[in-house]
Structure formats: structure tokens, C-alpha cells
Amino acid sequence: MNPAPLLDVILLAPLAAVAGCQLIRSARFAEYLNLGASVAVFAAVLRLLPIALGGPYILLDGYIIVDPLGAWVLLSCSAVYLLASVYAVGYMRALGEPRRLHRFYALFAGFALTVMLGPLMNNIGVYWIAIELTTLVSTFLVGFEKTREGVEAAWKYIVIVSAGISLALLGIVFYYWTASFHLGPTYNLTWGALRSVAPQLNPTLALAAFLLVFIGFGTKVGLAPMHTWLPDAHSEGPAPVSAMLSGALLNTAMIGIVRFIHVTDAVRLGVLPRTVVVVIGALSLAIAALFITRQTDVKRLMAYSSVEHMGVMTLGFGFGGPLGIAGALYHMLNHSLNKSLMFFGSGDVLHAFRSKRIGRIHHVLLAMPVAGALWMAGAVAITGAPPFGLFLSEFTILRAGLASPNAWAVYLMLVLLVVIFIGFLNHFRAMYFGESAAAAAATARWRPAPGERIWCELPMWLALVPLLILGLWWPSAFSHYFSVIAAQLGGGIR
Numbered sequence: 001m002n003p004a005p006l007l008d009v010i011l012l013a014p015l016a017a018v019a020g021c022q023l024i025r026s027a028r029f030a031e032y033l034n035l036g037a038s039v040a041v042f043a044a045v046l047r048l049l050p051i052a053l054g055g056p057y058i059l060l061d062g063y064i065i066v067d068p069l070g071a072w073v074l075l076s077c078s079a080v081y082l083l084a085s086v087y088a089v090g091y092m093r094a095l096g097e098p099r100r101l102h103r104f105y106a107l108f109a110g111f112a113l114t115v116m117l118g119p120l121m122n123n124i125g126v127y128w129i130a131i132e133l134t135t136l137v138s139t140f141l142v143g144f145e146k147t148r149e150g151v152e153a154a155w156k157y158i159v160i161v162s163a164g165i166s167l168a169l170l171g172i173v174f175y176y177w178t179a180s181f182h183l184g185p186t187y188n189l190t191w192g193a194l195r196s197v198a199p200q201l202n203p204t205l206a207l208a209a210f211l212l213v214f215i216g217f218g219t220k221v222g223l224a225p226m227h228t229w230l231p232d233a234h235s236e237g238p239a240p241v242s243a244m245l246s247g248a249l250l251n252t253a254m255i256g257i258v259r260f261i262h263v264t265d266a267v268r269l270g271v272l273p274r275t276v277v278v279v280i281g282a283l284s285l286a287i288a289a290l291f292i293t294r295q296t297d298v299k300r301l302m303a304y305s306s307v308e309h310m311g312v313m314t315l316g317f318g319f320g321g322p323l324g325i326a327g328a329l330y331h332m333l334n335h336s337l338n339k340s341l342m343f344f345g346s347g348d349v350l351h352a353f354r355s356k357r358i359g360r361i362h363h364v365l366l367a368m369p370v371a372g373a374l375w376m377a378g379a380v381a382i383t384g385a386p387p388f389g390l391f392l393s394e395f396t397i398l399r400a401g402l403a404s405p406n407a408w409a410v411y412l413m414l415v416l417l418v419v420i421f422i423g424f425l426n427h428f429r430a431m432y433f434g435e436s437a438a439a440a441a442a443t444a445r446w447r448p449a450p451g452e453r454i455w456c457e458l459p460m461w462l463a464l465v466p467l468l469i470l471g472l473w474w475p476s477a478f479s480h481y482f483s484v485i486a487a488q489l490g491g492g493i494r
Contacts, residue, residue, distance in 0.1 A: 001068045003051050004059060009044040010074070010116055013037040017109035027101035031089050034105040038078075038085035041116065045071070045078040053484055054294040058122060062188055065122035068485045072329055073119040075257045076336040080247035081112045083340045083459040088240035090455030091347050095145070095238075104144055104238075111137045111244060118252035124172055124189045127256060128165070131220060132250055135161050142245075154231035160229040161220055168216025168256075174209035175263075178202050178284075193260050198266035207268040213260050214276065220253035223280050223314060224287040227307050231291075234306060235299035235356070239347025241297065246306040246343065247336035254310070258317050262489045265320075271405045278316035278406040284311030285416040286427070297356050298349060302342050302429060307384055308420055309335045309390075315413060316397040319404040325489060326482035327396030334389035334470060338382045345375030348456055351492035361431045370453075372432070375458040379428045381467050383421040389470035402413030 017037035021030040037370040052071035059066065088108065092101055114133040121127035135158060143154035167479045176189050187193065198206070219226035234242045257277075264273045286306035295301040309331065318326025350356055352367040381388035394417065401410035 001051050001054075003048055003055075003057055004052070004455050006044045006048045007059070007064065007066070010041050010048070011113065013040040013122075014109040014113040014116070018106045018113070021102045021106035021109065025102045027093075027098040030102040030105035031092070034109050035085045035089065037109055038082040038112070041112070042078045042082045043093040045074045049075060049481070053481070056192075056488075058192075062190055063123050063126060064120050065191065066120065067488065068481060069255065069258065069488070070119035072253050072481065072485065073332070074116060076251050076333050077112075077115050077119070077248040079333070080243055080336050080340050081115070083337075083344075083463055084108075084240040084243045084247075086462070087243070087340075087344050087347070087456060088238075088461040090452040091239055091344075091351075093420075093452055093455075094351055100144075104141070105140050107144070108240070108244075111141060111241075112248075114138075115244070115248045115252050119255050122190045122192075124136075124175070124191065124194065128169055128172060131168075131217070131253055131256065132162070132165055134252060135220075136166065138233075138241070138249065142233045142239040144238055144241070145224070145236075148235070149232075150236040153236035157229045157233040160226075164219025164226055165206060166216070166217045167219075168213045171209045171212025171214075173424065174205060174212060177443060178205040178209065191263070194263050195266055198263050199268065201267050203267060203269055206264065207273065208271055210260060210264045210273055211276065211337065214257060214280075217253050217256045217260075218280060218314075220382075220457065221250050221310050222284075222307050223310055223312075224307060225285065227287065230307060231300045231303040234303035235297060237344050239350070242302070243343040246302070246339045250306065250310055251332055251336065254313060254317075257314075258489070261317060261320075265490055274318050274320060274404075275406055278315060278404075278409050281311045281314030281318055282409045282412050282416075284308065284314065285420075289416045289419045289423065289448040292420055293426075295427065296358055298358050298361065298427075299343075299346050299356050300404075301340065301358070302346055302423070305342070305420075305424065306339060309339070309382075312394060312397060312413070315409060316393075316400060319397065319399050319400040319406065319409075321403060322483060322486040323396055324400030325486040327393050328480070329402055329482055329485065330396065330470075330474070330478065331390065331393035334393050334467060337463045337467050338378060338388070338390060339469070341374065341378040341460050342382055344456065344460050344463075345371060345378060348375070349374075358427050358431060362434050364432050371460060374457065374464055376428060376432060377464055378460070378467075379425060381464070381471075383424050384417055384425060385421065387471045388467045390467075391471055392474060417418060 014037045052068045056067035101388045117130040139154045139158045143150045179197050202346045222230040275427050288304045291304045313328045316324045348371045353361050384390045384394045
């Protein structure tokens with residue numbers, strides 16, 4: 001089947017939402033138009049998944065690629081877009097700024113569009129442009145609430161990420177240059193073309209190019225030590241934006257790293273490139289563990305959890321092999337669902353307690369019984385505890401690591417995951433059971449209308465239930481999908 005009609009829906013639906021929100025400046029129209037676009041995108045991606053197995057399909061004169069890896073990233077991103085669009089209806093109404101909401105939803109749909117573009121780009125230079133577009137659009141969303149901290153976070157975000165992406169561009173130029181000795185001075189720099197010529201590339205130049213693109217796109221992913229923009233941007237943006245930044249944007253940048261690892265494997269540089277990937281993944285876990293245990297801001301706590309899970313995912317791709325790739329891809333979907341749930345809960349807490357300070361949040365269940373219970377379940381899940389999906393994906397990555405040349409990282413990963421489990425849940429113990437219930441009841445001030453409560457709680461259910469199912473049951477269809485992706489990526493060096 002030709003995937004082109006589905007791509008039209010995936011790309012044109014959010015584009016139509018952008019135009020509609022700007023033309024008809026009504027808050028209610030904008031929120032439902034964006035919601036409709038997110039439903040259309042998610043439905044189209046679900047239909048695209050089985051079709052992509054027959055790929056890769058190369059479209060639009062080689063500029064677009066539809067393959068299983070890209071389709072899987074689209075699944076994770078579109079799921080977050082749908083959940084965040086549902087949650088945004090209730091959350092943004094509570095901000096009490098109806099005159100600006102049409103601009104928010106225009107930017108939100110535009111952000112979703114740029115996130116969907118990345119996994120579909122076959123030309124490496126155009127992929128870089130798509131990643132930079134995500135930065136330009138999301139910067140306005142980070143500072144949307146116009147607080148001093150939000151504007152500062154937006155500036156910090158665009159400066160640091162743009163600097164990192166500039167390094168990635170330099171790495172792409174290096175790749176183009178070294179491949180030009182074999183493909184000629186002018187050629188179409190696609191993933192397939194670079195992979196086919198990789199065995200002939202100069203190893204020193206190829207390694208330098210890989211390190212540059214890894215650092216550059218690793219900045220966008222939020223890997224340590226290039227992560228410094230992430231805690232501010234994720235903590236200062238509105239909760240639906242934070243969910244998109246963590247659960248969708250980071251995946252779009254991660255696919256670039258995965259494709260470059262695939263190219264570098266063919267250069268035959270041995271285990272060095274993957275060892276670099278594993279070291280950075282382990283460092284991200286270590287940095288996240290340090291900041292999670294000492295955190296005082298609830299949204300920054302969620303942000304450092306994103307650094308942790310990007311590190312786990314990087315370890316999976318760095319270990320390689322069918323198990324490592326399967327574990328990392330499964331982790332990607334589970335993290336997207338789980339982090340959406342966590343940011344939704346933090347948004348409700350912010351409305352209820354008028355504070356992001358963990359020390360000022362007490363007896364959450366009194367203020368928001370249903371949302372509080374869902375948020376607590378999500379907290380257990382995000383630490384990788386059974387019976388939720390992240391436990392299975394992390395366990396699979398650990399198994400992959402034991403069979404890799406970098407097995408040392410498995411033991412470090414285990415220790416750090418235990419530290420994060422204790423530190424993360426200790427904060428939730430304080431927020432749920434600390435101080436007196438009377439003081440908590442006096443502090444909590446948000447009592448949403450029934451309509452707003454439904455919009456805020458429904459996406460939390462829609463995220464938690466799949467997390468539980470994916471923790472109890474690994475679908476065989478997923479195993480087949482991951483095996484196809486692993487075969488196309490070559491499985492990695494073992």
C-alpha cells in the first residue's frame with residue numbers, strides 16, 4: 001500500500017489546525033480543532049505502522065522515508081500529542097487567559113507538526129532543519145505564560161540547543177565531505193547513501209563526524225553533560241508543553257542518533273563509537289540520580305527523570321543487538337506515556353497548591369483524590385518498578401548489556417536505578433504523607449469544575465492503563481516489529 005495518503009494526514013492535519021487557529025481566533029474552536037488534528041494524526045500513524053514493515057519507502061524524490069524505525073517514533077510522538085491535546089483543554093482553561101488560547105493552540109499544533117517531520121526525513125540536511133524547527137516553535141511555548149522564569153528558560157533553551165545543533169551541522173558537513181571522495185562533489189546525502197559508502201570512509205574523519213553529530217543531537221535529547229537547558233525548559237512551560245518536550249521532542253532527536261550509529265557501525269571503527277554512546281548514557285543516569293535525590297521543585301524532578309530515561313534509552317542503543325534495540329524502542333513508548341502522565345499530574349498539583357516546591361505540597365490525595373492516585377501510580381511506574389512497562393524495557397536493556405562489550409555499564413546502571421527509585425519515591429512520600437492533613441486542606445485551593453476535571457483526568461487514565469498492560473504483556477506484534485528494525489539496523493556490534 002502507498003503510505004503517501006497517510007503522510008498527508010499526519011502532516012496536513014496539524015498544519016490545518018495552525019491555520020484554523022490563526023484565522024478563527026476563538027479559544028473553544030482552537031482547542032477542539034487541535035484536538036481533532038491530534039486524533040487524526042494518531043489514527044493515521046496506527047494505520048501506517050503495519051505498512052511501514054514493507055519499507056523503507058522513499059518518497060518525494062528521496063526526501064521522505066517511511067520505515068519501521070521512523071514509524072515507531074511517530075507512534076510515541078503522536079500518542080503524546082493526543083494525550084497532551086486532551087489534557088490541554090482542561091489545563092489551559094484554568095489559566096484564565098481565553099484571549100491568548102488560539103495562539104497557544106496554533107503554536108502547539110505547529111510544534112506537533114515539526115516533531116512529526118523529523119522521523120520522516122531521508123535527507124540528512126533536511127532532518128537537521130526539521131530538528132531546528134522544533135526548537136524555534138517550542139521556544140515560544142516554553143515562555144508562553146510570560147513569567148520571568150519562563151522567559152529566561154526559553155532563552156536558555158534556544159541558545160544552548162542551537163549551539164548543540166550547530167555542532168551537529170558541522171558533523172553532517174564532515175560526513176558530506178568525507179563521502180564526497182567516493183560519491184563525487186555533488187550528491188544527495190541520504191541515510192541510505194551514507195550507509196552504503198560508510199565502509200569506504202576515512203575512519204578518522206568518520207569518527208570525528210560521529211562525535212560531532214552525537215554531541216549535537218545529544219544536546220537536543222538532553223544527554224549529560226549537554227542537558228543543562230532541559231530542567232528549565234521542562235519545568236517552566238505549561239504542563240501539556242512539558243509533556244510534548246519530554247515524551248515527543250526528545251524521541252525525534254534520538255532517532256537521528258540511532259541512524260548515525262547505524263552508519264558508524266558500517267565504518268568498522270570497532271567498539272569505540274558505541275563505548276562513547278554507553279559512557280554518555282551512563283553519565284546521564286548518574287547526573288539524573290544526583291539531582292533527583294536532592295530536588296526541591298516538582299517539575300524539575302520530572303525533568304531530571306527525562307534525563308534519566310534518555311540515558312537508559314541511549315544505553316540500550318549503545319549496547320546494540322536485537323535485545324538492546326528492542327528494549328530501547330519499548331522504553332521509548334513506555335517513557336512517552338509515563339512522562340505524559342507525570343507532567344499532567346504535576347500540572348494539577350501546580351493548580352491545586354499554587355506552588356512547584358515539593359516542601360509546600362502535602363497530602364495530595366486530599367486535594368485531588370483521583371488525579372492524585374493516578375499520579376502516585378505513575379511515580380511508581382516511572383522508577384521502573386513492576387508491574388509497569390518501564391520495568392520490562394529496563395530489564396531487557398540490562399540483559400542486552402550483559403552480552404555487550406560494555407557489560408560494566410550494566411552494574412552501574414543497576415546501582416543508579418536503585419538510587420533513583422529511592423530518591424524519587426521519597427519525594428512522593430513527603431508530598432502524599434508529610435505534614436498535617438489540615439494544613440494540606442488549607443493549602444490546596446484548586447477545585448476544578450466537573451468539565452475541566454474530566455479533561456485533566458481522562459488522559460492520565462489513557463496513559464496509565466497502557467503502561468500497566470505493557471508491563472504485564474509484551475505483544476508478539478511488538479517483538480516482530482523490533483526484530484525487523486534490528487535487522488535493518490544491523491543489530492549493532494556484539
